[in-house]
Amino acid sequence: MESQDLRKAGLKVTLPRLKVLEILETADHRHLSAEDVYKAMLEMGEEIGLATVYRVLTQFEGAGLVSRLSIEGGHAVFELEDGSHHDHLLCVRCHRIEEFVDEVIEQRQQVIAAEKGFEMTDHSLYIYGVCKHCQKEK
Amino acid sequence: MESQDLRKAGLKVTLPRLKVLEILETADHRHLSAEDVYKAMLEMGEEIGLATVYRVLTQFEGAGLVSRLSIEGGHAVFELEDGSHHDHLLCVRCHRIEEFVDEVIEQRQQVIAAEKGFEMTDHSLYIYGVCKHCQKEK
DNA sequence: ATGTATGCAAAACATTTGCACCTGG
């Protein structure tokens, strides 16, 4: 029951929050923009303001329930946090997003940060390309 | 003489363009936002509109004279293109930006893209951390 | 009750665009 997750995060269990969680869990793609969530809510027949969606997603991010991807080109995208770190591959044609994990890269990053005298706190890696699907199409 | 570079790119050699190039070449840091360039121009006593800075930088990007970094947190940053591909390390405290090249990571990215059936067109990698300098300060 | 959450509209940002005027070749 996700109400617990909300309470644990110090957030009151409200309808909008539960609905946003539900959408993140049941949507066909794991990666949704605030706008996507907003539209999905309306389609579900739930009243909500876009501002609330942003507020809720930001709070969820702070609580570690979701993570925010900062993709090139304006709007942010959110995904449910499942504890497993991973990076992303993005199709420049259809905007499909895939995930991957690569230990070699993870380690090299540590080494590079150390070489430069940085205490690494985070990193972001996006590989852009044309996915299988879109290659066929033309 | 950089007028040549402009002409080669099919751009008229105008004062604003030359000045923007000059600022990119002589600024103390290699990485400047449009706003930074704009302010530098004004300080130099040159009249320019912010819109022009954006237009010029975008054209330069198209011409391969500069590249655009899409860092987290809103505004884009531009650097003079020197032909050598590299990625970036960013200090989360002082916002210093350092560059690095790592063949191992470059290759792994190719492999990952291939495994996922992507034709890789580009990638963006940013390592965030606390730089040497900022570690001492506190 | 009472401190949070919400919705709406307005503000804030970074960036882009329309348009009349100016300028380089």
Place this chain on the structure above:
DNA sequence: CCAGGTGCAAATGTTTTGCATACAT
């Protein structure tokens, strides 16, 4: 001279905020 470039102001798109109202505990 004339296509292309510039400045300004207004438009854009995304995200944030102020404030009065509504709700969870």
